[in-house]
Amino acid sequence: MSPAERLAEIGRTLTACLIRMRVHQRLIDQRTWEQVQSILQKKPRLRASNKRAKTPAQLKGLLFGPEGAAFSPTHRRKGDGLHRYDVSQTVLKHGTG
Incomplete structure (x- = not known):
């Protein structure tokens, strides 16, 4: 699992915990979240080299x-x-x- 994937997993887990605790609402909508995650799936050097x-x-x-x-x-x-x-x-x- 890449570092970006690991961070995404931690973010989803933390978000799920906070939502269950009703501590905060979503800061961004699901569509935006998925767009960002798809960008982060690319290797950082490839993103920069483009x-x-x-x-x-x-x-x-x-x-x-x-x-x-x-x-x-x-x-x-x-x-x-x-x-x-x-x-x-x-x-x-x-x-x-």
């Missing part, structure tokens, strides 16, 4: 500097080649010094 596949910057949104600033994809051309790399937003805005 989003990243639309850009040549495969690491976009995954890299952050020690100060928490995101890294931005950039590139340079040398001869016939294209070299892609990521640079910290802090360096881009304020320089290295």
